[in-house]
Amino acid sequence: xxxxxxxxxxxxxxxxxxxxxxxxxxxxxxxxxxxxxxxxxxxxxxxxxxxxxxxxxxxxxxxxxxxxxxxxxxxxxxxxxxxxxxxxxxxxxxxxxxxxxxxxxxxxxxxxxxxxxxxxxxxxxxxxxxxxxxxxxxxxxxxxxxxxxxxxxxxxxxx
Amino acid sequence: xxxxxxxxxxxxxxxxxxxxxxxxxxxxxxxxxxxxxxxxxxxxxxxxxxxxxxxxxxxxxxxxxxxxxxxxxxxxxxxxxxxxxxxxxxxxxxxxxxxxxxxxxxxxxxxxxxxxxxxxxxxxxxxxxxxxxxxxxxxxxxxxxxxxxxxxxxxxxxxxxxxxxxxxxxxxxxxxxxxxxxxxxxxxxxxxxxxxxxxxxxxxxxxxxxxxxxxxxxxxxxxxxxxxxxxxxxxxxxxxxxxxxxxxxxxxxxxxxxxxxxxxxxxxxxxxxxxxxxxxxxxxxxxxxxxxxxxxxxxxxxxxxxxxxxxxxxxxxxxxxxxxxxxxxxxxxxxxxxxxxxxxxxxxxxxxxxxxxxxxx
Numbered sequence: 139x140x141x142x143x144x145x146x147x148x149x150x151x152x153x154x155x156x157x158x159x160x161x162x163x164x165x166x167x168x169x170x171x172x173x174x175x176x177x178x179x180x181x182x183x184x185x186x187x188x189x190x191x192x193x194x195x196x197x198x199x200x201x202x203x204x205x206x207x208x209x210x211x212x213x214x215x216x217x218x219x220x221x222x223x224x225x226x227x228x229x230x231x232x233x234x235x236x237x238x239x240x241x242x243x244x245x246x247x248x249x250x251x252x253x254x255x256x257x258x259x260x261x262x263x264x265x266x267x268x269x270x271x272x273x274x275x276x277x278x279x280x281x282x283x284x285x286x287x288x289x290x291x292x293x294x295x296x297x
Numbered sequence: 298x299x300x301x302x303x304x305x306x307x308x309x310x311x312x313x314x315x316x317x318x319x320x321x322x323x324x325x326x327x328x329x330x331x332x333x334x335x336x337x338x339x340x341x342x343x344x345x346x347x348x349x350x351x352x353x354x355x356x357x358x359x360x361x362x363x364x365x366x367x368x369x370x371x372x373x374x375x376x377x378x379x380x381x382x383x384x385x386x387x388x389x390x391x392x393x394x395x396x397x398x399x400x401x402x403x404x405x406x407x408x409x410x411x412x413x414x415x416x417x418x419x420x421x422x423x424x425x426x427x428x429x430x431x432x433x434x435x436x437x438x439x440x441x442x443x444x445x446x447x448x449x450x451x452x453x454x455x456x457x458x459x460x461x462x463x464x465x466x467x468x469x470x471x472x473x474x475x476x477x478x479x480x481x482x483x484x485x486x487x488x489x490x491x492x493x494x495x496x497x498x499x500x501x502x503x504x505x506x507x508x509x510x511x512x513x514x515x516x517x518x519x520x521x522x523x524x525x526x527x528x529x530x531x532x533x534x535x536x537x538x539x540x541x542x543x544x545x546x547x548x549x550x551x552x553x554x555x556x557x558x559x560x561x562x563x564x565x566x567x568x569x570x571x572x573x574x575x576x577x578x579x580x581x582x583x584x585x586x587x588x589x590x591x592x593x594x595x596x597x598x599x600x601x602x603x604x605x606x607x608x609x610x611x612x613x614x615x616x617x618x619x620x621x622x623x624x625x626x627x628x629x630x631x632x633x634x635x636x637x638x639x640x641x642x643x644x645x646x647x648x649x650x651x652x653x654x655x656x657x658x
Contacts, residue, residue: 160317162340165654166365166446168316169409173435176428190313207339215311237359240351244343263365263446 143285150196150222150281152185154273157195157219158228161212162238162245163202166263167229171199174266186273196281197224197273203231203238203245204252216253222284224256224276225249229263236262256280303331306639310339314417314643317653321629323642330636335629335646337657344658348615353379353584356612360602361447363617364655366409368447369402369438370595371617376451378591378602383453385582390573391455392532397468397569398441398450400562404475405434406596407515407555407562410650414552415486417644418495423485430478437471440464455579465570472563479563483556496549499636500645506631507546511623514598515558516649519543519550526594536568537561548648555650584610595620597650619655 158171174181175188189195192215204212216225227249230236235247249255257276259268304325310318318339324331344363348356360375361368373395380387387395408431415424435445441460442448450457460468486492502512507520517524521544527533528540541557543550588605598620605613628649633642 157311159311160340162342163654164342164362164365164368165317165652166362166368169365170446172316172409172428173432175425176432177425178429178432190311190315192311202340203342205339205341207341211310237362238342238344238347240347242343242346242349244341244346262362265445 139283139286143283146285147282150284151278153196154184154186154277154281155194155196156186156188156199156273157190157192157197158188158199158201159192159208159212159215161200161202161208161232161249162205163229163231167201167231170263170266171201171228171269174270179266179270181270184270184274186270192219195219196222197226197277199269199273200225200227200232200249200253200255201229203235203247204249205245209246209252212249213252222281224280225253226272226276227255227258228269228272230260233258233260308642312643314413314647316413319651319653321633321642321646323633323639325639328638330633330639330642333629333633333642335625337625337653339657340654341657345615345617348612351612352610353606353612354610356604356615357452358449360617361449363619363658364652365446366406366652367402367595367597367600367655369398369450370593370600372449372451373399374591374593374595374600374602375604376453377593378589378604379453379584379606380582381589381591382587382604382606383582383585385454386580387455388577388580390576391578391580393536393569393573394441394456394460394578395451396532396536397460397566398438398448398456400565400569401434401438401441401468403562403596404559405431405438407559408434410596410647411486411552411555413647413650414548414644415492417647418492420489420492423482423489423492426478426482426485430475430482433471433474433478437468440467440471452579453584454582455577459578460573465573469567469570472566476560476563479556479559483553486552486556493549495641495644496547496552496648497545498547499641500548500632500648502546502627502632504546506627510627510631512598512627513620513623514595514650515554516551516624516627517598519554520546524599526592526599533565536565536572538565548645551648551650597621597624597652597655617658619652619658621650621652621656624649625651625653625656
């Protein structure tokens with residue numbers, strides 16, 4: 139492992155930028171993400187920063203069960219996020235649609251049909267501590283030695 | 298001579314200031330905002346459509362998920378509507394417990410609204426203070442109901458579980474923490490010169506516009522309009538409720554009115570805890586067919602459930618009129634009209650406390 143890669147690993151571990159996208163949730167999960175910002179849970183002590191700007195995000199938090207407006211917008215937004223990137227879905231809605239997935243529904247779950255999902259936190263809504271641990275768990279696996287994994291992938295495809 | 302070109306600036310749907318997706322289109326001339334238009338439809342779930350044809354037991358949980366911020370009041374509204382249809386009475390202890398929970402919910406909602414405003418005007422310190430204080434009220438809600446959000450505490454005929462003496466003492470303690478901390482933060486907000494620059498005289502809603510638009514809740518009361526759905530309730534008067542009004546009708550007035558209502562809510566909770574007498578918490582009854590229109594005061598204003606159920610207990614038709622609908626309209630058409638700066642658009646919009654999930658359902 140090069141020095142540069144070690145440096146990148148060390149920096150990325152303490153700098154995870156988060157953007158949350160509400161694709162038709164009831165606000166319940168969104169305010170639990172917001173509660174993570176509060177000094178009681180203090181998401182920033184783990185190096186997670188909520189900026190809500192997809193262009194500088196590493197982790198996208200998706201809440202809600204994909205309303206009609208988001209069907210084309212969410213994959214578009216996902217393309218704009220710079221690599222390395224990951225999606226963590228919060229709540230039951232992105233997994234199954236929760237109580238809204240009934241006859242006469244206007245939502246189209248699951249979110250994994252539209253963009254690749256790394257981790258899912260179930261709950262209606264999940265507690266802030268669960269959200270923090272999910273972001274940290276997903277980020278550890280994804281961003282460590284990211285460049286090495288990418289070259290391995292490319293090398294594999296050339297053979 | 299060059300002509301000033303009007304630029305249309307879109308804000309959203311993903312924006313650092315917004316908790317929820319919505320899009321504001323601003324027609325500008327230089328820095329001045331001429332007109333704005335709010336574009337909704339990003340979180341439409343069709344809850345009213347799902348409710349039709351379902352048994353009433355299920356609609357209670359669906360109604361709760363109209364809005365996560367004020368889930369308690371949606372729960373209360375639909376349950377009280379169902380009770381009104383069937384003529385079910387509620388024991389006094391359960392009524393007071395409902396009021397205590399609703400006021401705790403109002404505290405956390407108002408704190409969240411004021412947090413959003415302070416965050417939008419970039420006063421992050423005060424915003425974080427308020428968000429941390431909100432956790433005190435969330436803990437009190439958890440102490441009372443067992444969960445933070447989606448409590449399902451109010452059930453037809455009463456409440457789900459009793460409040461123990463230990464938890465009542467815990468809630469009383471929380472009110473003292475809230476009051477002492479709030480006094481400090483209100484003084485910070487009132488006397489901050491930078492906050493005054495960003496808030497006073499900005500986003501003024503004229504009385505004519507307010508009367509024409511049917512604005513409700515704190516946005517109306519900051520305009521001097523006495524609109525509060527708690528007024529006809531005698532129990533609220535008994536617990537020390539009175540109408541709070543302000544007349545400046547700018548961003549500062551709307552935030553200060555919420556701060557003043559927080560102190561009132563704390564007072565109501567204390568009086569409610571003192572008025573609690575041992576007794577039943579739930580009455581029985583039979584569900585009947587009927588149609589009713591019931592209004593309660595949500596943190597954002599008057600919330601109306603227009604519901605009809607048949608003899609089998611299934612919902613025939615339901616219409617949820619949430620307070621955010623008139624408030625978003627008046628924010629886009631009257632408050633954000635002719636603002637001096639683009640930077641004031643988001644702060645004025647947030648000062649009306651819009652809840653997109655409520656408005657679209």
